[in-house]
Amino acid sequence: MLETEELRKVYKGTAAVDSVNLFLEKGESVGLLGPNGAGKSTTISMIASLIAPSAGDVRLNGKSVLKHPNEIRKVLGIVPQEIALYPELTAYENLKFFGRIYGLKGEALSRRVQEVLELLGLEDRQKDLVKTYSGGMKRRINIGAALLHEPEILIMDEPTVGIDPQSRSYILDTVRKLNEEKGMTVLYTSHYMEEVERLCDRVYIMDHGKVIASGTKDELKSILSGEEAILVEMDRDYPELVKELDADEAILQTIETDKGLKLIVPKGSRLLGKIFQAAERHGAQISNITVQVPTLEDVFLHLTGRKLRD
Amino acid sequence: MKSIYLHQWQRFRRAPMLVVSFFLLTVVFVFTLAGFQSDDKFTVLALVKEGSSDQAAEEWIDRLNESEGMFFDLREEEEVREMMRDGRRNFALAVGDSDYRMVVAAEDANLMRVESYTAQVFREEFRLMQAEEAGGENIREDIQSSLEDPVLTVTTETIEGAEGTFVYDNQIQTLFGMTLFFSIYTMIFSLMNVTEEKRTGTWDRLIVSPLKKSQMYIGHFLYCFTVGCAQIVVIFLLFKYGLGFDLGGNFPAILIVVGCYAFAIVALGTLLMGLVKSSQQLQAVIPIVATAMAMLGGAFWPIEIVTNNIVLFLSQGMPILYALDALKSIAIYGRGLADLAQPLSILIIFGVVCMGVGVNLMERRG
Known part of the structure; x- marks a missing residue:
């Protein structure tokens, strides 16, 4: 349905996005994962025809978006990272305006605004000014503004940044509902x-700026299928202990975390005794130790040597 | 375009303070500087010239006060000098036995008018005195009765507006100058909605909608143009019908000039937005540009009294100069649209160039 071909964007000699190839099938929900500055927002801005790529193309059903930007604009809903609303207007007025620019009018527009408000759970607050809303409510209206014309493709750029867990959960449920019940194709960027x-x-x-891995969640986790992570929680940092474990050939990767260490080791390796002995040699107090299967976070760490939120 | 335009008015209804405050500022300034003078005579302070007699001075003052437009107020020299020192008066008239002198502390737009009138009165009086000496004592009464019951009436029409003719009307100057000056703020600050939309991200939302960029820009420009025109026209009507200001008999021509001026200012705002990098910078630049333009373009004082060649040269680049020129031509000299082709063309050309360059600069920055 939607694909990018060798998409590239260069700013002042630096490639913010470099040869990105990705595709979305109809009705799919695809995640674009990466730390701040990875090039996610630039990529989706090019897909949405907001900025022109330095090289490459975006194709919607085989047609070049560069040559026919209106083709994608008609079927696209975009939720920007920032709260792109008019704070001095009510939620109802904001939605009505965004609906109107997509050509909705009269009764159809009013009905659609009410449907979106209902979906977002904000019918009771629709007459309140957006500037009086909490961060989570603003985020919900920010999503609502992209839904009025019932887009086939919804691109969301970190739509849950800086909000409380309840609002985040509500937004994630809404996105899932849109994807599963309405068949909306979703491209979701997040860190x-x-x-x-x-x-x-x-x-x-x-x-x-590059896609370093792609696939289903299971496919990505299988990158680390022969490995497991050992989380070691300690009372403080022990640089000498880290140095010793890092030098151990049986340990594939040693990563310092907020609470202690994360060790990537081959699956089934019996290293716990060795870890306790090393800790004792360096006087380290281990308060907790956990062995876990790899997460996407571990995959990312494995691939980049960085944490997602670095 | 229509949805963007109407949306701006919806936002205005929710936050009208900016436009309302500039509207009120204009009314207050015009009313204070020109409104009170609608029925009063212009007062000129006078003093007795050193070495001259009080009686002779009083006689001259009585003669000068036969004017309908000015009142000469004879006071003690010390009092007059103190008022001039304090800045309450820029000039005064020192009257002698058979001559006068202008005492000037600072430039004043009325100085030339007062001096011209005084010189005329003195000249006439000397002629009468010469005639009395030559032709008898009754000549003054004969002239007076002839004036009251003339043998034939000659109607004189001046070729107003001809090169070198300058008629100063304080009310019109203040009304036009202040209204056009404050409308710059209203229009360019309203135009800042564009930079604000770019900052908050709503502009990008509109770009990815089926709207064309040209529709987005035109919607914003049209709103600023309308709000600027509305402010100027409402103020003109308020002072015309509320306080009896004489704006001449060709209000449709005034509307056309206002339209051309508003277009030029919206375009100037677009150019400024293209040149600066943020709305904060624009906020800092607007007062500088507006005040400089008003000072150079003759909004605060008539450009006709300016003699500095550099200032006169710079004034040629100020759209407010052409708008004021056109408005005064209509209100004071009674000219029609056909005579205003030059200033109106300049305003339109200025607008087209500024808007083209401004939009290009904004788009290039992305």
Whole structure:
């Protein structure tokens, strides 16, 4: 349905997006995962025909979006990262305006606005000014403004940044409902791994402007299928202990975390005794130790050596 | 375009303070600087010239006060000098036994008018005195009765507006100058909605909609144009019908000039938006540009009294100069649209160039 071909964007000699190829099938929910500055927003801006690529193309049903930007604009709903609303207007007025620019009129427009408000759970607050809303409510209206014309493709650029867990959960449920019940194709960018794991069928992982891995969640996790992660929680940092574990050939990767260490080790390796002994040598107090199967976060760490929110 | 235009009015209804405040500022300024003078005579302070007699001075003052437009107020020299020192008066008239002198502390738009009138009165009086000496004592009464019951009446028409003719009307100057000046703020600040939309991301939302960019720009420009025109016209009507300001008999021509001026200012705002990088920068630039333009273009004082060649040269680049020129031509000299082709053409050309360059700069920046 939608695909990019060798998409590239260069700013002042630096490639913000470099040869990105991705595709979305109709009705799919696809995640675009990566840390800040990975090139996610630039990629979706090019897909949405907001900015022109330096090279490459975007195709919608085989047609070039570069040559025919109106083709995608008619079927696209975009939820920007920032709250792109008019705070001095009510939620109803905001939605009505965005509906009107998509050609909705009269009774059809009013009915559609009410449907969207109902979907977002904001019917009771529709007459309130947006500037009086909480962050979560603003985010919901921000999504609603992209839904009025019932788009076939919904692109969401980190739509849950800076909101409370309840609002986040409500938004994720809404996106899932749109995808599963309305058959909307969703491209969801985030640096929250759990959101992508919860919502998306397939995932593209981006870093430094490039797609470094892609596939279904299981396919990506299988990158680390022969490995497992050991989380070691300690009372403080022990650099000498890290150095010793890092030098151990049996440990594939040693990563310092907020609470202690994360060690990527071959599955089934019996290393717990070795870890306790090393900790004792360096006087480290281990408060907890957990062995877990790899998550997408671990896959990302494995691929980039960085945490998603670095 | 229509939805963008109507949307701007909806936003205006929710936040009208900006436009309302500039509207009120204009009314207050015009009313204070020109409104009170609608029925009063212009008062000129006078003093007795050193070494001259009080009686002779009083006689001259009585003669000068026969004017319908000015009142000469004879006061003690010390009092007059103190008022000039305090800045309450820019000039005064020192009257001697058979001559006068203008005492000037600062440039004043009325100075030339007062001096011209005084010189005329003195000249006439000397002629009468010469005639009295030559032809007898009754000549003054004969002239007076002849004036009251003339043998034939000669109607004189001046070729107003001819090169070098300058008629100063304080009310019209203040009304036109202040209204056009404050409308710059209203229009360009309203235009800042575009930069705000770009900052908040709503502009991008509109770009990915089926709307064309040209429709988005025109919707915004049309709103700023309308709000600017509305402010100017409402103020003109308020002072015309509320306070009896004489705007001449060709109000449709005034509307056309206002339209051309508003177009030029909206275009200037577009150019400024293209040149600056943020709405904060634009907020800082607007007062500088508006005030400089008003000072150079003759909004605060008539450009006709300016003699500095550099200022006169710079004024040629100010759209407010052409708008004021056209408006005064209609209100004071009674000219029609056919005579205003030049200033109106300049305003339109200025607008087209600024808008083209401004939109290009904004688009290039993305």
